[in-house]
Amino acid sequence: MKLLILIGMFILGAVLGSFACCQAWRWRYKIEGKKSLGKRSVCMSCKYKLKWYDNIPVISWLMLRGKCRKCGKSIGWAEILSEVGLGTAFAMLGHVYVLPMVYYWSVLMTRPMSLVILVATVVLTLIMLVVLTILSVYDAKWGELPVILLVLAVGLGAMILGLKVWSTVLDGGDVIQLLISAGCGVVIMAGVCWAIYKVSNERLMGGGDWIMALAVALAIGDWWLALWAMFMANLLGDIIMMPSLIQKGNHVIHFGPFLMIGFVMVIWLGSALPSLFNL
Numbered sequence: 634m635k636l637l638i639l640i641g642m643f644i645l646g647a648v649l650g651s652f653a654c655c656q657a658w659r660w661r662y663k664i665e666g667k668k669s670l671g672k673r674s675v676c677m678s679c680k681y682k683l684k685w686y687d688n689i690p691v692i693s694w695l696m697l698r699g700k701c702r703k704c705g706k707s708i709g710w711a712e713i714l715s716e717v718g719l720g721t722a723f724a725m726l727g728h729v730y731v732l733p734m735v736y737y738w739s740v741l742m743t744r745p746m747s748l749v750i751l752v753a754t755v756v757l758t759l760i761m762l763v764v765l766t767i768l769s770v771y772d773a774k775w776g777e778l779p780v781i782l783l784v785l786a787v788g789l790g791a792m793i794l795g796l797k798v799w800s801t802v803l804d805g806g807d808v809i810q811l812l813i814s815a816g817c818g819v820v821i822m823a824g825v826c827w828a829i830y831k832v833s834n835e836r837l838m839g840g841g842d843w844i845m846a847l848a849v850a851l852a853i854g855d856w857w858l859a860l861w862a863m864f865m866a867n868l869l870g871d872i873i874m875m876p877s878l879i880q881k882g883n884h885v886i887h888f889g890p891f892l893m894i895g896f897v898m899v900i901w902l903g904s905a906l907p908s909l910f911n912l
């Protein structure tokens with residue numbers, strides 16, 4: 634049963650990761666004013682209409698070794714990375730939230746308001762991860778971040794914080810303290826990204842990264858966890874990007890994916906969302 638839920642969450646994440654990649658392409662086509670791609674997915678180089686069996690997340694990519702069935706052109710790494718990445722993220726959230734929710738269902742039913750807040754928080758967090766994935770894929774492919782999606786991410790982050798405020802009020806907790814902590818988290822994540830962006834003259838960090846950091850900081854709503862998320866994102870970003878930095882000299886780090894990893898890690902390790910055990 635446990636394993637089934639985790640596998641289910643992974644599959645849901647992988648499907649949405651595949652969807653996120655599609656959405657990134659569709660946004661691009663819309664912005665460039667090109668003709669829409671139609672309902673079915675197509676190969677970007679030869680316009681071959683993908684069959685259903687070319688469209689299974691992760692498995693199809695592995696079977697075709699990342700190449701188009703017809704023209705053999707590379708599909709790209711963003712697709713497989715976002716499918717596996719989002720699948721893993723969903724499974725991790727399933728582990729810390731969905732499993733306990735199933736386990737404590739009878740207890741939770743006695744606190745319907747808290748249950749609603751909890752479910753809403755988890756759902757909004759999953760949606761936010763999808764939006765962040767679309768942004769990351771878009772950034773990796775075209776080096777830009779669509780403003781509407783950034784606004785959407787910040788909106789989702791603010792809503793998640795709003796739910797946390799609501800649950801704190803219900804529990805009779807200190808709302809002011811929560812807001813101060815969330816504010817400090819915003820300064821730590823968005824402030825630092827913005828400073829790096831300004832000081833490095835856009836060489837180290839792009840202009841949209843601090844807005845993504847703002848969205849994540851709002852959703853985390855805690856200065857200590859925000860610091861950890863930032864630390865993990867930077868550490869991973871430096872380790873993974875260092876070889877290409879040395880090779881190519883100045884190069885903008887695509888910070889989005891690392892920000893997401895930091896975000897998911899603090900949710901998993903630190904339970905950034907309102908804890909079940911406070912209910």
Ligand SMILES: [Zn+2]
Nearest residue numbers: 676679701704
């Ligand atoms: Zn093709």
